[in-house]
Amino acid sequence: MHSDPAQFSLTAPATLEAVLSQMAAEPGLHTPIAGGTELMVAFNTGRLQQRSLVSIQHLSELRFIQVEEDAIHIGAGTTFTEIRGHAVIASDLPLLVQSASWTGTVANQNRATLGGNICNASPAADTPPALLAYGASLTLINASGRRTIPYDAFHLGYKRTALLPGELLYSVSVPRAFAGYRQWIRKVGTRNALAISKVALAGLVKVEGGLMADVRLGAASLADRPVRCSAAEAALVGRSVLPEALEETVRAGRAALAGEARPIDDIRSTARYRSSVAENLLEEFLRSL
Numbered sequence: 001m002h003s004d005p006a007q008f009s010l011t012a013p014a015t016l017e018a019v020l021s022q023m024a025a026e027p028g029l030h031t032p033i034a035g036g037t038e039l040m041v042a043f044n045t046g047r048l049q050q051r052s053l054v055s056i057q058h059l060s061e062l063r064f065i066q067v068e069e070d071a072i073h074i075g076a077g078t079t080f081t082e083i084r085g086h087a088v089i090a091s092d093l094p095l096l097v098q099s100a101s102w103t104g105t106v107a108n109q110n111r112a113t114l115g116g117n118i119c120n121a122s123p124a125a126d127t128p129p130a131l132l133a134y135g136a137s138l139t140l141i142n143a144s145g146r147r148t149i150p151y152d153a154f155h156l157g158y159k160r161t162a163l164l165p166g167e168l169l170y171s172v173s174v175p176r177a178f179a180g181y182r183q184w185i186r187k188v189g190t191r192n193a194l195a196i197s198k199v200a201l202a203g204l205v206k207v208e209g210g211l212m213a214d215v216r217l218g219a220a221s222l223a224d225r226p227v228r229c230s231a232a233e234a235a236l237v238g239r240s241v242l243p244e245a246l247e248e249t250v251r252a253g254r255a256a257l258a259g260e261a262r263p264i265d266d267i268r269s270t271a272r273y274r275s276s277v278a279e280n281l282l283e284e285f286l287r288s289l
Ligand SMILES: Cc1cc2nc3c(=O)[nH]c(=O)nc-3n(C[C@H](O)[C@H](O)[C@H](O)COP(=O)(O)OP(=O)(O)OC[C@H]3O[C@@H](n4cnc5c(N)ncnc54)[C@H](O)[C@@H]3O)c2cc1C
Pocket: 031, 032, 033, 034, 035, 036, 037, 038, 039, 040, 041, 056, 076, 077, 102, 103, 104, 105, 108, 111, 112, 113, 114, 115, 116, 117, 118, 119, 120, 124, 125, 126, 127, 163, 167, 168, 169, 170, 194, 195, 196, 197
């Protein structure tokens, strides 16, 4: 059933400051809308509960990519198309570019924002596994100031985040620290294009002398929120990727991942399928090393 537009309001204050003041004046009342590729689907199907929308799509303050020596800062309003087209992001953060290229269609990517993908807080969203593996941090902003938190502290549960009423995601910062790492990502869905993932895994491994010196794994749909797979990471650090030890390494990684996985069970897949596919993905990554 379609929503009745007369029951909704949409305002578009000209500046970020004006948006934040409006949100601060009536905390929790106004819902930000960026590309609208999540919210308008909910509107169209009559599921949109929030009645007062405040547009942030036109705000140039949220739409930037700033490259510094040790980090890349991406404004929350940056679109997937802009991320895919950026040369430094492509060279430093290939997992982010790959996941952006999986999100919907090209038309969708022209509107959809990185901030919307994160704040929508779906456990199946495409960019969180890569951002978790990269150890991203998020800067949140409200009318009184900004705070920066590690991304792995942002998702609190199913569709629950650390955002406070009146607060927006301002930017995503990713360290430029992975030049020597093997970077790997894979999404499993019902088909190759235009599919929400059943499960996805992003991995970064630094190999030194045949041993894994650092392991970073981010996953989608392995819990009620996007998660870092810290038990599997801990089980793999220090292990060998050389042929004579690989079977034991794979066994240890699979067992640790199975132990920590708490997959969602929904219309797209069962928890059991997700768990065993995630183990297969980890094995595929480890064998590729
Ligand atoms: C056809 C289609 C295919 C899709 N395929 C995929 C897919 O393959 N993978 C995938 O991950 N997603 C997919 N999506 C979902 C969607 O496109 C993405 O999640 C997108 O990144 C959402 O961004 P947006 O700017 O459009 O968000 P919006 O719809 O504008 O907002 C989404 C949520 O985030 C909040 N929000 C947005 N920006 C901010 C901010 N700066 N601060 C605080 N809150 C904010 C909004 O209030 C809302 O709750 C698809 C959608 C469609 C319609």
